[in-house]
Amino acid sequence: MLILEDLPLSTPPTGAGAAETRSIATGPRPADRSAEHGRDAAWSEPALPRSSLARLLRPSWWRGIGGHVVLAVVGVLSAFPVYWMYATSVKPAQDVLDQSLVPTSFTFDNYSHVLATLPFGGMMLGTFVMAAAVAIGTVVTAVLASFALARWEFPSKRIIMLLIVCTWLVPAQATMLPNYVLISQLGLLETISAVVVPQVVSAVSVLMLFQHISAFPKELFDAATMDGRSAFNQLWTVLLPNLRPSIAAVAILAFISAWNEYFWPTMVMRQTDQLIQVGIRSFLTSEGNDWGALMAAAGLACLPVFALYLALQRQVVDAFVRSGLR
Amino acid sequence: MLVETAPGPATAAGPGPLLTKPPSGPPVAAKAPAGSRWWVRVRPYLYLLPAVAGLVLWVYRPLVQTVEWSFYDWNLLPTTPKRWVGLDNYSDIAALPEMRQAVVNTGWYVLGLLPFAVAIPMVIALLSRKVGGRARGFYQALVFVPMLVTPVATAAIWRWMMQPDGIINQALGTIGVDPGNWFRNSPTAIIAIILITGWQITGFAVLIFAAGLAGIDGEYDQAAALDGASRWRILRTITLPLLSPTVLFMTLMTVLLSAQWTFALLDLLTQGGPSGTTMNIYYLLYRFGFSSFDVGYASAASVAFFAAFGVLAAGMLTLMRRFSFYDN
Numbered sequence: 001m002l003i004l005e006d007l008p009l010s011t012p013p014t015g016a017g018a019a020e021t022r023s024i025a026t027g028p029r030p031a032d033r034s035a036e037h038g039r040d041a042a043w044s045e046p047a048l049p050r051s052s053l054a055r056l057l058r059p060s061w062w063r064g065i066g067g068h069v070v071l072a073v074v075g076v077l078s079a080f081p082v083y084w085m086y087a088t089s090v091k092p093a094q095d096v097l098d099q100s101l102v103p104t105s106f107t108f109d110n111y112s113h114v115l116a117t118l119p120f121g122g123m124m125l126g127t128f129v130m131a132a133a134v135a136i137g138t139v140v141t142a143v144l145a146s147f148a149l150a151r152w153e154f155p156s157k158r159i160i161m162l163l164i165v166c167t168w169l170v171p172a173q174a175t176m177l178p179n180y181v182l183i184s185q186l187g188l189l190e191t192i193s194a195v196v197v198p199q200v201v202s203a204v205s206v207l208m209l210f211q212h213i214s215a216f217p218k219e220l221f222d223a224a225t226m227d228g229r230s231a232f233n234q235l236w237t238v239l240l241p242n243l244r245p246s247i248a249a250v251a252i253l254a255f256i257s258a259w260n261e262y263f264w265p266t267m268v269m270r271q272t273d274q275l276i277q278v279g280i281r282s283f284l285t286s287e288g289n290d291w292g293a294l295m296a297a298a299g300l301a302c303l304p305v306f307a308l309y310l311a312l313q314r315q316v317v318d319a320f321v322r323s324g325l326r
Numbered sequence: 327m328l329v330e331t332a333p334g335p336a337t338a339a340g341p342g343p344l345l346t347k348p349p350s351g352p353p354v355a356a357k358a359p360a361g362s363r364w365w366v367r368v369r370p371y372l373y374l375l376p377a378v379a380g381l382v383l384w385v386y387r388p389l390v391q392t393v394e395w396s397f398y399d400w401n402l403l404p405t406t407p408k409r410w411v412g413l414d415n416y417s418d419i420a421a422l423p424e425m426r427q428a429v430v431n432t433g434w435y436v437l438g439l440l441p442f443a444v445a446i447p448m449v450i451a452l453l454s455r456k457v458g459g460r461a462r463g464f465y466q467a468l469v470f471v472p473m474l475v476t477p478v479a480t481a482a483i484w485r486w487m488m489q490p491d492g493i494i495n496q497a498l499g500t501i502g503v504d505p506g507n508w509f510r511n512s513p514t515a516i517i518a519i520i521l522i523t524g525w526q527i528t529g530f531a532v533l534i535f536a537a538g539l540a541g542i543d544g545e546y547d548q549a550a551a552l553d554g555a556s557r558w559r560i561l562r563t564i565t566l567p568l569l570s571p572t573v574l575f576m577t578l579m580t581v582l583l584s585a586q587w588t589f590a591l592l593d594l595l596t597q598g599g600p601s602g603t604t605m606n607i608y609y610l611l612y613r614f615g616f617s618s619f620d621v622g623y624a625s626a627a628s629v630a631f632f633a634a635f636g637v638l639a640a641g642m643l644t645l646m647r648r649f650s651f652y653d654n
Contacts, residue, residue: 067454068461074450075468078529082471084493085483099493141377148373160374167385169639171586173608174628177395177402177615178388201380231369262477262590267616280478284485284594291486298479305474314463317470321533 082302089295096292110296117293118283119273120300126274127259128304130192134258135251137200142250143243146209147235151221167203172263183268194268195275199258204323205250212246213239249319252312256305276301389632396625402615415626425627427602428610434516435523435584435606442524443531443580444573451535452561466536469529481594484522485509509596516604519596523587531576538572539565574646581642582635585609607631 088096092107114120149161179198188194216239224234240247265277273279280301287294309316396415398408419425457465475483487494488508495505505511508518542565550560585606592598598605598613607627615624 064456067457070450070453071457071462071465071469074529074532075465078525079468079471081483081487081525082475084487085479088486097491099491099496141380144373145377148370152370154367154370157370160378163378163386164381167381169582169636170385170389170632171608171635173586173589173611174392174632175385175388176612177621177624177628178391179384181402182388198384201377201384203381206377231373256474260474260476262593266593277476277478280482281594284478284482291489294482295486298476298482301476302474302479305476309471309474313467316474317466317533320470320473320530321537 085295085302086299088291089299091292093292110292111300113290113293114283114297114300118279118297120279123273123276123279124300124304126192127276130195130265130275131255131258133192133196134199135255137196138202138205138254139247139251141201142205142209143235143240143247145206146213147239149206149210150213150216151231164203164206176264176267180267189268190271192274195258195261195265198264199254199261202250202254205254208250208322209243209246212243216242245315248312248315249322252308252316253319253323256308256316259305392625392628394625395621396629398622398625400621401619402621403619411622415622416630419623419627419630424602424605424610428605428607431516431602431604432585432606435520435588436581438516438520439523439527439580439584439587440577442520442528444576447528447531447535447576448569448573450532451539452565454536455539466533469532471529472526473530475526477590478594480522480526481591484518484525485595488518510600512600512603515596515600519588519591519604522591523584527587534576535569535572538569542568571646574642578639578642578646582639 087101087103089110090106090108091103092105092109095104145164149157183189183194183198188197220238220242221234224238229237259276262277265275266281269275269278273282280297283297284294395408397410397412399411399415400406400408454462454465472480486492489495490507498505505514508514546564546568547560550564555563585608588606589608589612592604592606592609593612596604598609608631611624611627611631614620614627
């Protein structure tokens with residue numbers, strides 16, 4: 001399989017016997033190829049030079065390498081600042097300004113300084129609770145709404161859809177003042193609820209789940225209806241088990257967006273140090289040029305999201321790509 | 327209308343109250359409708375209620391209130407009465423030089439970010455189409471990282487890298503360029519904000535374009551290649567037209583969201599300075615609201631920008647519908 005996948009379909013005859021077997025192997029069934037592709041993709045693709053000069057001289061090989069080079073450059077440019085943050089954070093104070101690309105000696109002084117100066121545990125916990133609450137709320141509201149939209153026909157359905165889609169156009173800055181006033185009237189200023197409550201409904205999440213449920217075979221629901229199961233029972237026993245990947249995507253997206261949300265938390269949480277965004281922001285202004293400590297604090301603030309990303313890389317990327325930018 | 331949308335027989339038999347129904351036959355079905363039809367009609371709205379109520383409360387209600395407040399003079403204090411001033415807020419902000427500067431700057435942000443959101447990622451995605459498998463996954467993982475960095479950390483990292491004696495200026499120094507203090511001087515500050523935002527979105531845009539390319543059926547290319555079309559011709563006449571929805575989508579996003587993407591960086595790095603040269607429209611109206619507590623100005627500006635962007639979006643969506651080639 002390895003060899004089969006590695007070769008372009010129209011193999012110029014490089015070696016007599018081998019070429020024959022190849023053309024037999026690849027020739028007949030293109031449909032099988034794509035089916036096979038999914039299983040063997042991990043093995044097949046990295047087009048490493050195989051000691052054959054003929055291969056090196058082929059333009060397609062160079063095109064392949066060109067793609068690798070381009071992606072590698074973009075990858076390095078993307079990741080370097082993050083590397084630089086962590087590299088700086090472990091350098092001893094006297095080494096920070098010499099800008100050597102690799103730290104020559106390591107220290108965790110910066111981290112202990114940050115942990116001693118900022119109430120980091122509390123801020124991490126507060127932010128985690130906030131983001132988790134937003135994720136749960138988003139999933140619950142989105143599952144209920146998207147189920148209703150995908151499952152039933154009812155009057156004013158189109159209007160409600162439009163209402164949901166159009167919220168996408170309204171920038172947070174256009175609604176900030178009335179929302180701020182409402183939050184303060186509710187007595188929620190400076191609390192985590194003030195950050196959570198306005199974020200628990202996400203139009204993008206409703207639409208993402210709606211697309212998935214719409215693609216669901218209707219027969220499944222119809223069969224359950226014939227069995228006399230209630231709609232909620234169907235949602236719980238038919239839909240949820242099948243929708244788990246999409247729900248995970250929505251939850252991940254909501255969690256990361258809430259963790260990284262800057263605008264609203266800094267507005268309703270000005271004084272307290274309950275959230276990481278607000279806490280580090282004040283650290284950023286007060287610690288001015290203590291770059292090692294600053295990078296340590298910034299690095300810690302990113303850690304939970306990076307950990308989530310390391311664990312669920314594919315799901316995270318899929319969730320973001322599917323939702324568009326926001 | 328109501329009658330039309332009443333459920334089919336299968337749905338009518340289902341709902342909650344009738345769960346423990348006896349072996350069904352015509353008599354039972356005939357008894358059911360009165361209660362269950364009402365339930366069936368109300369049910370969808372109950373499921374929609376949490377989401378719709380949330381959106382109305384946190385998006386539409388404040389939007390309406392913002393429109394209302396744009397006609398008043400008020401300083402956000404509950405104890406101060408609101409004073410009706412009609413359209414004065416609108417004419418005032420239209421005359422403000424800061425306003426004009428912020429609008430122009432926002433235009434620069436959009437222009438500066440279009441290459442990062444559209445042109446560069448499209449070229450990268452096209453050049454790297456053939457890369458696949460494990461290598462592709464690895465590159466994707468790297469390219470996506472900037473999207474995940476929390477805004478305060480982004481600001482901290484780049485302020486460190488763009489220090490006068492930071493790594494970027496040292497690197498530029500080796501080729502004889504000295505940008506000085508990026509965030510304190512006029513053209514470099516806005517360039518820095520654009521570069522940082524570009525860093526955040528490029529990798530992600532590459533993934534969007536890669537997804538767009540993956541959605542194009544390879545058979546078109548193969549058919550054209552069989553007919554002897556050159557690679558360039560295939561690209562120009564098949565691939566790019568089929569990619570145009572993605573291009574227009576990313577362009578629309580850039581136009582609508584540039585001011586939001588740059589907001590956190592402005593707040594953390596320049597506060598709109600030096601002398602207003604990095605100020606964008608949303609940061610300006612945020613300052614109206616929370617620095618000068620001028621609710622009328624902030625609201626009027628919100629309404630004006632919202633209307634302008636609404637018109638822009640509608641126009642671009644119409645364009646999209648007219649000029650996009652879809653692969654049916």
